[in-house]
Amino acid sequence: MASELALSLDGVSKTYGDFQAVRDLSFEVKKGTICGFLGPNGAGKTSTVRMILGLSQPSAGKITVLGGQGSRALDRIGFLPEERGLYRKMKAIDVIVFLAGLKGVKASVARRRAKEMLEAQGLGAFINSPIQSLSKGMSQKVQLISCLVHEPELVILDEPFSGLDPVNQQGLESIIRDLSKCGATVLFSTHVMQHAERLCQNVVMLTKGRKVFEGSLKQARAAAPRYLELEGQLSQADILALPGIKSATETGLSEDGVPLWHCELEAGQSAHEALKAAFLRNLDVRRFEAREPSLHDAFIVLTGAEHA
Numbered sequence: 001m002a003s004e005l006a007l008s009l010d011g012v013s014k015t016y017g018d019f020q021a022v023r024d025l026s027f028e029v030k031k032g033t034i035c036g037f038l039g040p041n042g043a044g045k046t047s048t049v050r051m052i053l054g055l056s057q058p059s060a061g062k063i064t065v066l067g068g069q070g071s072r073a074l075d076r077i078g079f080l081p082e083e084r085g086l087y088r089k090m091k092a093i094d095v096i097v098f099l100a101g102l103k104g105v106k107a108s109v110a111r112r113r114a115k116e117m118l119e120a121q122g123l124g125a126f127i128n129s130p131i132q133s134l135s136k137g138m139s140q141k142v143q144l145i146s147c148l149v150h151e152p153e154l155v156i157l158d159e160p161f162s163g164l165d166p167v168n169q170q171g172l173e174s175i176i177r178d179l180s181k182c183g184a185t186v187l188f189s190t191h192v193m194q195h196a197e198r199l200c201q202n203v204v205m206l207t208k209g210r211k212v213f214e215g216s217l218k219q220a221r222a223a224a225p226r227y228l229e230l231e232g233q234l235s236q237a238d239i240l241a242l243p244g245i246k247s248a249t250e251t252g253l254s255e256d257g258v259p260l261w262h263c264e265l266e267a268g269q270s271a272h273e274a275l276k277a278a279f280l281r282n283l284d285v286r287r288f289e290a291r292e293p294s295l296h297d298a299f300i301v302l303t304g305a306e307h308a
C-alpha cells in the first residue's frame with residue numbers, strides 16, 4: 001500500500017547530455033526500515049539521491065517521497081551529502097541551529113536539541129567551538145546532527161561512513177539503528193558491504209545506472225555461490241568428482257606444506273553432500289571450512305564489480 005512506503009521510484013532515468021547515468025530505475029522503501037543503496041563507483045547512486053531530494057529532475061519516471069511529489073517533502077527529509085562541508089568559522093551549535101532554521105525549526109527548539117545531540121555524541125565540550133577547530137570526524141558528527149535536528153521522517157545518507165575511523169563508524173551504525181527504532185526510514189548509499197550487512201533489512205543494488213537487485217539480505221546472499229575450503233593431498237579431478245562442486249582451484253600450501261583448495265559449489269548446493277562423499281571415498285581431507293556467502297560475495301556476483 002502506498003501509505004506504507006516512505007519512498008518509491010517508478011521507471012526513473014537520468015541523462016546528462018548523451019550519457020544515461022540512471023536507467024529505468026524502480027524500487028520501494030517501506031516506512032521505518034533501513035535500506036542500503038549499493039553500487040560500485042559511478043553506478044548512479046548520487047544522481048538518484050539528488051533526484052529523490054528534488055535537487056535535479058528525472059529525465060523520465062516518477063518519484064514519490066513520503067506520499068508526495070518533489071520538493072514538498074523536503075522539510076521531512078534529513079540529508080547527509082557525500083561532499084561534506086560546513087561554515088568553517090561558525091560555532092558548532094550555530095551551524096546546527098542555522099540549518100535547522102532552514103527546515104522550519106524554531107531557534108530555541110533547535111538550540112536545545114543541538115545541545116542534547118552534541119552532548120550525546122561526546123561533543124559537549126565543543127558546542128561553542130568553531131568548525132575549523134574540530135577534527136574531521138567531529139565535524140562529520142556535527143554535519144550528521146544538522147541533518148537530524150529537525151527530526152526527519154526519511155533520512156538519506158550518501159556514503160556516510162567514508163572518512164570515519166572504525167570507532168566513529170560503529171557510532172554511526174548505532175545512530176542509524178536508533179533512528180529506525182524511533183520510526184524513521186533510512187536510505188544510505190555505500191560501496192562497503194559490511195555496513196549494509198549489519199544494518200539493513202533490504203538492499204537495492206545498482207550498477208551502470210541499472211538496478212540489478214532489490215530484496216532482503218538473505219535473498220541477496222542466495223545469489224552468490226557457497227564455497228568450500230579444503231586442505232589435503234587431493235587432485236583436482238577427485239574434488240570435481242564430488243557432488244555439487246562447480247570448480248576447484250589450488251590456492252597454495254598450508255604451514256605444514258599441505259595443498260589448500262578453494263572450491264565453488266553449484267547454485268543452491270550445500271557442502272554437506274560433497275564432504276560426505278569425500279569421507280566415503282577416503283580422500284585425504286585434513287581440514288575443511290564451508291563458507292556461507294556474504295553480502296560482499298553477492299555484490300560481486302550481482303554487480304560484476306571486481307573490487308568493493
Ligand SMILES: Nc1ncnc2c1ncn2[C@@H]1O[C@H](COP(=O)(O)OP(=O)(O)OP(=O)(O)O)[C@@H](O)[C@H]1O
Binds near residue numbers: 040041043045048
Ligand atoms: N552533472 C553530471 N554531468 C555529467 N555526468 C555526470 C554528472 N553527475 C554524475 N555524472 C556521471 O554519472 C555517473 C553516475 O554518477 P553518480 O555520482 O551518480 O554515481 P555514484 O554511484 O554516486 O558513484 P560514487 O560511488 O563514485 O559516488 C558517473 O559516470 C558520473 O560521471
